[in-house]
Amino acid sequence: GLLAFVLAYRYLPADRRGPKTDRAGFDIVGTLLLALALGAYALAMTIGRGSFGPLNIALLVAAVFGAGFFVLVEARVASPLIRLGAFRNAMLSASLATSALVATVMMVTLVVGPFYLSRALGLDAALVGIVMSVGPLVAALTGVPAGRIADRFGAGRITIIGLIAIAAGCFILSVMPAISGIPGYIAPIAVITSGYALFQTANNAAVMSDIRPDQRGVVSGLLNLSRNLGLITGASAMGAVFAFASEAIDIATARAEAVAAGMRITFAVAAILIVVALAIAVGSRALTARPSLPGVS
Structure with a gap:
């Protein structure tokens, strides 16, 4: 963290600001409502240790009401934290939705992977860690080439290709038998994580290139928010799908066959979610590319 601070301070260009004409204050009420809802x-x-009880339901209802009040406040204040009109941009709304869905699926690899590797394949903790590190390593090594590819062939096109790769990897895992062993798990995970690197880079580039400079900070925050919401949802909802599909009271002691079946079903659901994200991405591209009717802006 200290090294990142020093490098940023040394190499990032200084902000150049013009004279400040807008004296509207910071949206304190909106910020508090958003924080409470989130x-x-x-x-x-995340609470409940595997059971979704009355407290979870009450918190979920509170989150919904908090989000509703947040929207009402943002529509009325002079200087809103998030300008709701920005969501009329089809590209932005689609990118946020696809980012949340993709993050939900990527969390599956982190939640389901350790159980499958240890229970179904019988690996010890050290080997599980080594195998689990392949995905993040592939994503890290693919990041910079993904940026160059997106610059060359277009962010929108690479976004679609990245989603197709993630869907393909999830589909392969949903039909992969346990006898394929470690290589049968690593190969599709590499496909998923490389596709994720392509999607993430291209999706962010497509959004940020279409946003006014004074809105880039807010939109960058929204992209991070959608990704984190997807990670939270993936850890809980997709973890519940895995536990339910494994038909085990305690997943840590489930039979190898049950864990393998649960893994395949969970990644089948993940593939469906990516197909939904792909449909949203393709639909938004078609909508933004469609020419306007004469006299209609």
Whole structure:
């Protein structure tokens, strides 16, 4: 963290600001409402030790009401934290939705992977860690080439290709038998994570290139928010799908065959989610590319 601070201070260009004409204050009420809504949602998705009880339901209801009040406040204040009109941009709304869905699926690899590797394939903890490190390593090594590819062939096109790769990897895992062993798990995970690197880079580039400079900070925050909401949802909802599909009271002691079946079903659901994200991405591209009717802006 200290090294990152020093490098940023040394190499990032200084902000150049013109004279400040807008004296509207910071949206304190909106910020508090958003924080409370997000906190309630995070707690609703993570507490309960595997059971979704009355407290989880109450927190989820609180999150919904908090989000509703946040929208009402943002529509009325002079200087809103998030300008709701920005969501009329089809590209932005589609990118946020696809980012959340993709993050939900990527969390599956982190939640389901350790159980499958240890229970179904019988690996010890050290080997599980080594195999699990392949995905993040592939994503890290693919990041910079993904940026160059997106610059050359277009961010929108590479976004679609990245989603297709993630869907293909999930589909392969949903039909992969346990006898394929470690290589049968690593290969599709490499496809998923490389596709994720392509999607993430291209999706962010497509959004940020279409946003006014004074809105880039807010939109960057929204992209991070959608990704984190997807990670929270993936850890809980997709973890529940895995536990349910494994038909085990305690997943840590489930039979190898049950864990393998649960893994395949969970990645089948993940593939469906990516197909939905792909449909949203393709639909938004078609909508933004469609010419306007004469006299209609």
